[in-house]
Amino acid sequence: MSDTKGSHTKVSQSSRENASESSLEDDVLVKEAMGGNERSYKKLVNKYQRALHFHIRKMVKDHEQIEDLVQETFVKAFDNLSRYNTDYAFSTWLYRIATNHTIDYLRKKKLQTLSIDEPVKTKSGEMEMQLPDESARTDRDIIRKQRRHMVREAIKGLPEKYRRVIQLRHMEEKSYQEISEVLDKPLGTVKAHIFRAREMLYKELKDKRDRF
Structure with a gap:
């Protein structure tokens, strides 16, 4: 039983160490990217684009639209690197940008598909939407x-x-x-x-x- 606990402890410590190493690597890449190092940009993209794809796929099903949203997330992130607070994980900040950008996209899409001519169904029947x-x-x-x-x-x-x-x-x-x-x-x-x-x-x- 004690061996099992020891094994879990080692796995947990290993996971924390890997996460810490990854975060430290991100800090270095972000600083280099802010200095104009294009290779660091590419490394960050390669590191997170697959994870962002799966993250956005939870909200959007269109494969090509997901690719667009992933690209646009990186564009926004790289253009706002000076606002990134290194007290927090870069991945967390990146996912937040992806989430907010995807929500904005979904809101705009919903507004575009809303027809003002379509009657609104209520308990009392149907009524026409009032034009602005x-x-x-x-x-x-x-x-x-x-x-x-x-x-x-x-x-x-x-x-x-x-x-x-x-x-x-x-x-x-x-x-x-x-x-x-x-x-x-x-x-x-x-x-x-x-x-x-x-x-x-x-x-x-x-x-x-x-x-x-």
């Missing part, structure tokens, strides 16, 4: 158009190889595999270009988006 104030709707439409224009202009400013993959992915809504076939490029290259393009767009639009 027309002037408020007009303002929102104007803001939405301004945002779309701002994004289009930012995309135009991307280098050709990045601009093309973003157009195919987000404007023509092609899958990663379809983009690979259209451009005759390896799937890994396509994903890397989309990741880099999103990173560039995020930085370009980060300060402008608060205007609208």
